[in-house]
Amino acid sequence: MTDKTEKKHEDNEKPEFHASIVPKYLVGSEKEIEQDPILHTALHFLMHRGRELLAVAAVIILFFSLITGYSAYKESQEKKASGLVARAMSLEDETRKMAELKSVTDKYGSTHTGKQALLLLARLQEDAGQVEEARATLKKAVSGLSGLLQASAYLQSGYLNERANQPDKAKAEFEAATKEPAFAAVAQLDLARVAEQIQDKEAAKNAYRKYLELSGDSPANKGFVEWRLSRL
Numbered sequence: 001m002t003d004k005t006e007k008k009h010e011d012n013e014k015p016e017f018h019a020s021i022v023p024k025y026l027v028g029s030e031k032e033i034e035q036d037p038i039l040h041t042a043l044h045f046l047m048h049r050g051r052e053l054l055a056v057a058a059v060i061i062l063f064f065s066l067i068t069g070y071s072a073y074k075e076s077q078e079k080k081a082s083g084l085v086a087r088a089m090s091l092e093d094e095t096r097k098m099a100e101l102k103s104v105t106d107k108y109g110s111t112h113t114g115k116q117a118l119l120l121l122a123r124l125q126e127d128a129g130q131v132e133e134a135r136a137t138l139k140k141a142v143s144g145l146s147g148l149l150q151a152s153a154y155l156q157s158g159y160l161n162e163r164a165n166q167p168d169k170a171k172a173e174f175e176a177a178t179k180e181p182a183f184a185a186v187a188q189l190d191l192a193r194v195a196e197q198i199q200d201k202e203a204a205k206n207a208y209r210k211y212l213e214l215s216g217d218s219p220a221n222k223g224f225v226e227w228r229l230s231r232l
Helices: 005-015 030-035 039-049 050-089 094-107 111-127 131-144 147-163 168-176 181-197 201-214 222-231
Strands: none
Touching: 005 050, 005 111, 050 111, 094 111, 111 131, 131 147, 147 168, 147 181, 168 181, 181 201, 181 222, 201 222
16 A cells, blocks of 8 residues: 555545534634644544434433432422421320321331321320231331331330230340440340340340340349349
């Protein structure tokens, strides 16, 4: 292949330059752009891929708009739920109070406030002697909550089952509550108590020892716990 042929071949591979694609703010720089192969290629790419780039940008903007809109929606739902819970708790009639809380948990159950309302509702149901209803409410609370609120639901459900003479169920719930550091010590005492009821001495001893370990140098129930350990 001759030098002229090679040069012609290279010229054919070079991106075709048209002054008409130069943006207005670059008018007058056509020669400079044409002589700079990198700038020339970049400009050529941008002008030919502009639609695709704009489409991608539009998708990104839409995505963030949806996130912002959803956050605003969630905040609005939380405010509505909070207002309804406050109104319900201000009522003197316990039946109406429970009915309104139930309405909040049904309508705004996905909100944090709606989940908290389950604990309030369960407490009122328990006080009204509606034990089975309280259990069902706490079961929903346990599955929807986390952290302190979930541990509180486990403890409340454990006490209900203990009162209903179902220590095996109570034991499982107290064990679950021990995983939350804020309730770990008190839950260990509850766990030890029901473990003794079902004659699970090893579990009871482990729970009492764990309580002493978690309670520091001066646990409030140290004398009682040491006495129980001596009896097991």
